[in-house]
Amino acid sequence: MKEGVRGKMNSICIFLGANPGTNKIYAKATKEMGMEIATRGITCVYGGSNTGLMKLLADSVLESGGKVIGVTVNALKDKEIYHPDLTELHVVSTMHERKALMAELSDGFVALPGGIGTFEEFFEVFTWGKLGFHSKPCGLLNINNYYAPLEALLDNAQEEGFLDSSDRNLAIRANTPADMLDLMIKKGNMKKGQKKFTPPG
DSSP states (O other): OOGGGOTTOSEEEEEOOSSOOSSHHHHHHHHHHHHHHHHTTOEEEEOOBOSHHHHHHHHHHHHTTOOEEEEEEGGGTTTSOBOTTOSEEEEESSHHHHHHHHHHHOSOEEEOSOOHHHHHHHHHHHHHHHTTSOOOOEEEEOGGGTTHHHHHHHHHHHHTTSSOHHHHTTEEEESSHHHHHHHHHHHHHHSOSOOOOOOOO
């Protein structure tokens, strides 16, 4: 599925690590995701960093002729280097504003491998979707089986009665960037007349 069936997936938010990880497969998959996003004419939205997998993603999209929007916060200016070559960079005051703007700018969300910040960002938009604040697809890109333990946790929550099957199935799963974007586009096209996103709080 390429440009002709892109539908409502005009932009996608990627959550991923500000570290590169210990296995080179994560860098390879991140670069592939960037190329896929650019090839399909989708704008990439991410956290604005110039380090780790975040840098590789932005560089890959830009080198492939795509657009990248970074969203970060003033408080990180001494801890995290901002990418200097983005199409747009938004610097906001709080983490809540950051995540809300990223969500507003995006038609869907995908988590690549990352740490606790990536987990937190994904689960927040996943929860917002469950509660009806948006109807945008959320995906876990399971590179190198990275998200298998998280999938097991969600399965256990469902088995133990803390997560409905309909909510469990809100998380799209795929093993390659191309498959993930195909599924995101398909899911996005099924959501007709999406309402404007209004962050809670």
